[in-house]
Every structure is written in structure tokens, then in C-alpha cells.
Amino acid sequence: MKITTVVGATLLATGALAAVPALAEGDPVAGKKVFSKCMACHDATAGKDKVGPTLVGVVGRTAGTLESYKSKYSANMKEAGEKGLVWDDANLTEYLRDPKAVIPKGKMAFPGLKDDEDLANVIAYLKADPKP
Template structure:
């Protein structure tokens, strides 16, 4: 009976850990509403094209400053992004919370998102699009990006 209890306890812990990591990913539907603040300069989804800012399909896991359909990043952004390997949740949170404070001289005029839930949700929304603008599982994308 003792071994059985340990197996059940271990399974419960594994389930709880899985549920906790699933809860850590923001809500893409709520993030879509937050993204309304970004639409004047950025596009995402099927048919997205560069605007004042680059289109954002497949951005999560991509290298910051990587080619986005010919978009020309500012020199300060290029310098900042040179040693970055991937847009993951941590780097996106830093960038989206204060773009101008993160990269002095960036072309991005947005003041940033200040609410942690807004940041988490918009990052989940961004992660829900692949390079072609089709839907994908944001939890899997964020997990893969975290290891880059």
C-alpha cells in the first residue's frame, strides 16, 4: 500500500506541475484585445504585411532583428539584438514593457504595456501564429523559445 501511495502522490505532483505550467501561458483571446494597441503599426495573421513596424507572424522563437519581409530595423535595435538568440517570453516582456527604455533610439514609439496580465496575454497571442500566420499552440512555441 505504501508504494501505491507514492505512485499516486507522484502522479498528482506531475499533474499539478503540468497544470501549473499550462496556467503560466497567457490567454491568446485576451491578448488579441491587447494587440489592438499594436495594430496601427504591426500586423499578424494570414496576409500580414509590414507596416510602420514589421509583421509579427512567427516572431516568438525567431531571432530579434531577423528578416521580416525586408523590414529595416533601426541601427540601435540591430546593435541591441545582435547577441540575442530568440524572442522568448522573458525578452518579449522586457521589450514590450518599455521599448524605448530597453533600446535607446528605437523607431518603436510605443510607451509599453505596464500590466503583467496584458504582457502575458499578448505574448501568448503572438505565439499563437506561425510564420504563415496560421494558428499554432502558444504553450509549445513558448516552451521551445525558452530553450533557445
């Protein structure tokens, strides 16, 4: 009986751990809802700049280099790109959690997303070739 309990607990723990990577990858459908907080300033579907640059294709892009928005980036954002900041999952997570901590003199006034699940979901949405 004790062995069954240990095996059962191990299976339960293994099952719980198996679910963690899926959560870490994020849910693009849930991310679209989170992105609604960003839509006033950013587009992620049509490739058009708004107050902020379009986020179509942002994952993998070097910070401050989108040609259509280049003249509008803050000097701080351009400098970050020149120093090698690329918008990968880790950098997007850090930036979206607290933009001013990453780009202190950047133009983005958004205070950030504090929830890890929201962060993972919005990044999954941006990576999923969003549609309107």
C-alpha cells in the same frame, strides 16, 4: 476542527497556486484584444509589414533580422540581434513593458504595456498563430 481549517487553507492555497501558471501562460483570446493597441503599426495575421515589422513568427526570432523589414530596422535593433537578443517570452515581456529601456534608440514610439496580465496575454496571442 483546527486540522480541518489548516487542511482547508492548504487546499485553498494550493488551488490558488495552481491557477497562477495558467495566468502566467496568458490567454490568446484576451491577447487579441490587447494587440488592438499594436495594430496601427504591426500585423500579426497576414505576414505583412506595416510601419513596423510583421509579428507573425516573432516568438523565437532574433531581433532585427526579419528579411522583409531588414532595411527599416534601427541600427540599435540590428545591434541587439547581433548581440543575441531573441524574442522569447522573457525578452518580449521586458521589451513590451518598456521598449526604450531595451532598445534605447529604437524606432518604436509605443510607451509599453504596464499590466502583467496584458503582457502575458498578448504574448500568448502572438504564439498562438493568430488569425484575423
